[in-house]
Structure formats: structure tokens, C-alpha cells
Amino acid sequence: MSSYDVAVIGSGPGGYVAAIRCAQLGMKTAIIEKYNTLGGTCLNVGCIPSKALLDSSHHYEDAVKHFEEHGIEVGDVKFNLEKMISRKQGVVDMTTKGIDFLMGKNNIDVFHGVGSFKDATHIQIEGEKKETIEAKHTIIATGSKPSTLPFITLDKERIITSTEALKLKEVPKHMIVIGGGVIGLELGQVYKRLGAEVTVIEYMDRIIAGMDGAQSKEMLKVFKKQKMKFALSHGVTAVERNGDEITVKANNLKKDEEVEFKGDYVLVAVGRHAYTEGLNLDAVGIPTDKRGKVEVNEHLQTKVSNIYAIGDVIEGAMLAHKAEEEGVFVAETIAGQKPHINYNLIPGVVYTWPEVASVGKTEEQLKEAGVAYKSGQFPMRALGRSRASGDVDGFVKILADKDTDEVLGVHMVGARVADLISEGVTAMEFRASAEDIARMSHAHPTYAEAVKEAALAATEDRALHV
Template sequence: MADSVEVKVPDIGDFTDVPVIEILVDVGQEIAEEDPLVTLESDKATMDVPAPQAGVVRELKVALGDRVSEGTPILVLEPLSTDGGPPAAVTEEPAPPPPAEEPVERGDIHAQVVVLGAGPGGYTAAFRAADLGLKTVLVERYEKLGGVCLNVGCIPSKALLHIARVISEAEESASFGVRFGEPAVDLDALRAWKTSVVDKLTGGLAGLARQRKVEVVRGTGRFTGPHTLDVDGTSVSFDHAIIAVGSSAIELPGVSGMDSTDALELERVPERLLVVGGGIIGLELATVFDALGSRITVVELMDQLIPGCDADLVRPLHKRVAGRYEAIHLGTTVDSIDTSAYDTILVAVGRRPNGALIGAEAAGVAVDERGFIAVDEQLRTNVAHIHAIGDVVGGPMLAHKATHEGKVAAEVIAGHDVTFDARSIPSVAYTDPEVAWTGLNETEAKAQGTAYEKATFPWAASGRALGLGRPEGLTKLLVDPQTQRVLGAGMVGVSAGDLIAEVVHAIEMGAEAEDIALSIHPHPTLSETVAFAAELAEGTITDLYAPKREKARAS
């Protein structure tokens, strides 16, 4: 038999006595150079130990749970000959291949790509980079991956909004002849269910990271140079970096209250709740607490709820919540409200980017006075090997925007000729009713002087909406008056957020209204309201009498 090589734990920085959490090979298995052998986990990172050369595993010298340090034997490997034939004898362990030329001295951990922040944009970027064959490290300050969205944002809020809708539907069914008793809400059980939803997703991400051999380093990361980060005392060096540090809730000076993260903890249901901010976050949480029994007051500085959204989309939502809430104050500042009359105040006045919190100046990355980091169409910052994505680069602060940017950044680093050039990024308020829009809206068209034609289909003419007892919605398309190409869309009603994707696709592919109108939609569904709006734009609708197609032009 050929002389065997004892494979030992290599230099793993300052880590000692770390547990073996996964053994990735079996005795008798043939492995290639750099194949992972075992996975180690410290309090800050998970790391794989790679094979120094190709060979056949003859003996395992560690078991799950064993604690190891640099130099601890892992296994015995019988090397393969260089031509791939039977194992060949060696007189000593071969030297590792020479490292690639590095711009700086390596840190405790080195990667081709470091992603700072493990929210939807960050973990997507890390996974895509790993899939493209790049050694990737993902730095995250919290214990669980997923960032604000999965842990204290999009996912737990939508779980609670589902419960709110169930409660409301049970209440409203009385008008259809079916009556239920008052709901008995067990807050502990509800909170546990919400947490279980989050845990399933974040646990899945941890598994995906392990499968892709993405090394997760836990701690708060700050740049210490153009190719280095400090993560709570661990130095991480990199060839390329992707900044994906997200945003934080804005606090109002002089206003003491909870933010969205606090609200989602669901510690109690206040009798009277003042929601400061009538945007998407404030209204979604108001929807939850209203269903659970709180008396809601909303105060909004601007002259409508969901500022920036078209007024005709907001109107059905406003009408519904005005009949359920104690009060809605528009064009009003919070200091004009007697806040002492409320048990709890929820502050939801927006979010600010975290660009100023990561020591970006040490890497030479420019951060503006608001905390944003400017990037080009390939998501590069002013430092060519450092990219940035998500909330920190401006534009809509949306998880689905960040994930697409994350893929682009990873692919650019891998040498692909790609850019982020989305024609349409949808926005959704998961209120009751939901409000969704994408592409050009009327507010923007009028401000820009862009000509458009509008076609609006009322859900009062939708058999599906009537059958649901929710005919207050509408679906609207904006089209180019010359080409009839779809420019934008908006809708309000049950499941509007699920309907908007069709128009996102239409805008991305440059579709005309006719393309949608001629696509057979299932009946009776809410999705056919999109087709009906397209038929209105084309002048071919039969489900409404429309002798003259509505036209509107920017003034």
C-alpha cells in the first residue's frame, strides 16, 4: 500500500478547542484536492477543513463533537497518483499549492468574497458567489441568518397579518349569514407560531450555507482597510467585498415608543395604540393590532396614507380603515397629538441606511451624509473591488430588490458581463385591502410630464371579488399612448400583492396591453382583472360597457 498522509487541522487563526459539527467524508471514499473533510464551529464562525490533495480516506481520527485545534489529526489519506491512477507512495506530506497573489497580508480568515450582512440581499449574494466557485465568507452580527426581513420584518409581520385576516374574515362572515363567536387569542401560542415560521426559514438558510460551504462569521464587522474587516476581534481579509448592511428604523426625537421590531414581539395588545407614520410599515402593524382588539389612531405628516402611491389606489384602503380605526389624522405632526391618551405609541416613520456604521472610510468607500453608498450599474462603489447592495444603496428599501442586486454583484465579481437594470420593481402594502404598484405611476408621470393612457377595471364587476365579499378593489394599467406598451400598473384589493407580478413581467419584456388582453386568464379569478384592464386599454372589453376608452395625459 502507498505511504499514507495524516491530515491535520491547519492554521485556523486564534481558534482553539473548537467542536467538529459535521464529518463530510467516509472511510474508503475517494476525494479530490480541496474537497471539504470536516466542518468546525467556533463562537464566531463555521469553517471547513479542505483536503490538501486527492486521495482515498483510509481512517477517520475524529468523531462528531470532538474538540480540535491546529495540528489535531483528522484522518489518514492515501494519495492518488498525479495521473489519477492508483494511490502512489509519498515520502512526506506535500506542500500546499502556492497561494494566489494577495494585495494584502491575510487575516485570520481569508476569502475571495466577503459579504457583510446576511439579510436577503447578503445571503443571496453569498450563495450565488459560492455557486460560481468563489470561496465566500458571510459576516452577520446576529445569531440567525436572514437579517431584518426574515427575523423581525417581512416574514413575522406577514404571519401575523394572515392571522389578522382570518379574524377579520370570521367577523365579516356574519353579513353572509355565518356567525362565529369572539376570538380567544392566546398571545403566547400566537407568538410561538410566529417564531416557528421564522425559525423554519432561518434554519433553512443555515443549512443552505453549509451545503454551499459558505463560511459564516458571526459578529459586528467594520472595515479596517481596503481588503480587511474586523469582526469582533477576528480579522477577515478578502479579494472582493459586498456591503449588504441594510437599514435601521428612524427614531423621532422626543417621542418615546416602540418600533416595528418591538411591535412584532407581541408582548401585549394595547387598548389604545397611536401609530406615528401612515406608510406601509405603520399601516401593516396597525392592521395586526386592530384585528387583535386595539383601538387604532394613525397620524401622518403628509396629506394621504402611503405617501407617493396613487390616490385612487389608497382611497379604498383609507375608506375601510377609517370605518375601523378611532381616527386618522393626515397633514398632522405628532406633537399636535396628546400622546398621553394612548397606552402605546408605535413609531414607523421610515428607515435610514446603515452605511455610516461599518467604518467604510477605512476602505476608502464613500458614504454620503444620510448613510447611503453610491454604486454604478454593476453595484460597484467608488472602490472597484467593493460592491454594495440593498437598502444602503438607495432606491426602494425592498428585500426583493436587494436579492436581485446581490446576484448581480456576485456575478460581476465572478467575471460575468451583467448589470442591474430592472425596469420595474414592485411595491406592496400587505394591509387589508392590499395595495400594490409597479413601474410608472400617475404621481410620477405627472411630475415628469410623461404622457400616458389609463385603463381602470373596478372589482365591483369581478365575479371573484363579489364572491369574496370584497368588491372595493380596482386594477389599473398605464400604457404608452403611441405604442400601447405597458408603463406601469397599480391595484388595490384582496391579494393585490400576488397579482402585481404579472405586470412586472409584462413591463420587463416590453409587452403591450394587447399581449395581456390576448392571454387567456382563468375565470373566475382576481387575476383576470389584469386582463380586463388590458382589454379596456385596447377597447375590446365586453365585461363593462366602455363606449370611450379613458385617456389621461400628464399636464
């Protein structure tokens, strides 16, 4: 029987990063993955493939709608969906092979199969063969799966989740998206760009409900300009398939009346749920909450002190980079170090175009908490760089403490704000004030100038270019 200092169950961003950090710290490490490829949801059927399709469809849309205004004449532009999907898979394959390389480089033993607890220090792996390993410490990093509604039958052909949406063989005529969150909006925009009619049905009264209200409002305006349709404050009650036609019934919550939507594909994008099937948690006495998440303490330990859990299986935002931070945190904790994670400074991003990014508190959260704050906002269309590229939608908004001027939240909509949000994270990690940001030189012309201008706006309304 092989023995390890640490065994990691699950090879997504949290799991493989945890394994690498454990190995770096001198621990003999194993990683267990039920699928044939490493990388988990993010690399195989989530973050990476969806961004590949977003980029490909964006290039196509630019060629059709925007090249001419730049003086580029390309004639009759067509897309090849099969080739687009093939390229996406190529990106995935290259990325997962990169994880294989990292495992080898760090001398991490890889086991393919379902890992389940026999007891607190022994894990049974059922793959091509059945074997058992011993581990002083185990990290549960098994991630999440797409959620659905109890009355919806996912046939994975026309009533689909994000997994199937990444490999369709045709562009839908009318894709109905149930859920106006990150996944639904990103994949909805992909197929809208390729010619589908897209209708988003959302239970809440706004899209991306967890983000700042100003971002929701701006993106609704942008999406409508892009001809996407929205049914907000609608609760879906039934999804029925008749041949190639899907009927979605919903209750208009404001008018209390039933409405119907008809399309040829329905994407169910109502979130994700923790995945712990097959772990045999009962064998070690590890409970889950009513949503199936593993309960942990501030050190991310379960009730069994040598077993930890990270990422989507525990409380908090289901984000790859949050899982990565937790993977490093646990590895360093096991090694006797004293790491920290500031969960308030885990950024959230929507990779539509324009992109959406946030860190810290929203205006709604500050109001609810009774925090006195000030707000500075600057429109992207006032930037020379935005006008040069033609990406004029969006803004940067900075929220700061009214008395101390400490930055409490940064919220962005615009070109490349997925990258730009790191400026907000860095500033807040070092507890910068709005004036600190306002006094730092930002290169001209750049999108980042909007951050400086928003900080100026929050500092005694001193924005220079509006």
C-alpha cells in the first residue's frame, strides 16, 4: 500500500494547486481524479472552454459588425461551428496536458478513479483497478455540478446544461436561457453572436443579482442593445419538449399571470451544487449541510481534523480562483505556516463583452449594513482609449468610506475589466484610500485611466475628464 503525506481528491483548480503547493513544501503528495483528464470542471467544461467560445464568437461578431468602421473590408463572413468547437477542444486539451506536466514536474502521483474514504487515513480508489492508499492528510476538492429545478428533466439534447452548450452541433434558432447569472449570460451571448435568438428568464428583478446594482442596470441596457431578450421577475414552472420544440411556462411575478416561451433549445443555468457523491463521507463522520456542502472551520478543516475541504464543496462563491487560494491555504496550514485569505477580496467576473468585474462591497450591501460611504463613477466613453477601440459601454465605480476614504468596493463594466479588477484587489489588500489611487500615475491612453478618474470622483468629486 502506498503512503502519502497528503492525498487530494479532485483535480480542479483548487485540487491541483493544493497538490502542487503541498509538493513544493516537501510533502509526498497524491491526487485522485475520477475522469480521464485532470483540471476538473473549470478546465474541461467550464472556465477555459467557455472563454474559448466567447473569444471565437467575439472575433466573428467583430468581423461582421465592426471591421468595416475600422476600414477593414472582408466580404462575406461565415463561421464554421464545428471548427469553432474543435478549436475550443484543442485549447482544453493543451491546458489539461499542462496540468499533467505540472504533476510530473512536482513528483505528484496521479490516480484515476473514484476516491472514497475507508477511514480517516485510508482512501479506496476504484478505477481500472481497485487499490487503497494511506494518507496522513486528505483534501476534498471534488467541486460542483450544474443544478437544475426539480420539475425539469435534462435530456442533454435540447434541454441542456452548460456542459452540453459547449459542444452543440448547430446554432439554436431560439435558445431560452433559464437563469440570468454568469453562466447563462456568457453562453447566451456566444449563441446570440452566432445568430440565435436568445431569451433569458430570470426569477429576480435584475440580472447578475449578486453584483452591484449599477452593473446589472448597465449590462441589461447593453444586452438589449445587442438584441437579447429578457423576462425578469419570472418564475419558471414547467419545461416541456415536443419533438424539436421546447415550451417553457413561467409565472410573471409582477402581474401574477402565466406566460409561455417557445424555442428549440433550453439552457438551464440556475447555478451549481456541491459534488460529494462517492466520497463515502459517512464512513468518517463528515456531515454536509442542507445544500450538500461540507462543513469546515476557519482552517478549512472538517470535523475530522486531518481531512480538509476547499472550493465549491464548501461555503462561499463557486470560483476557480477562490478554490486556488484555499488550496494554497490548506497546504501551508498542514505545513505549519499561518496563511490567510480575505474572502472580501475575491473578485467576481462575467466574461461577456463588455466584461463585468467586482471586488469588495456593493452599494446595496453598504446601505444594508448602515455604512456611511461615498461613490465615484466614471464612464468608459469618456476615455480616449475606449473611443479608439470602439468599446465605449460601461464605467468604473469606486465606493469609499465617507470618513476614512478607505476603498470598500470597486465595480466595473467595460473592455478588459476582468484584468483591470486586479488593481482594485491590490489597492484594497493594502487598504488604500480613494485618494491613494487618484494620486497614482496611470498610463495614457488606457482603460485603467477610468480607475484613476473614478477615484478622483470619489475624492471630493474631482474627476478631470467629465
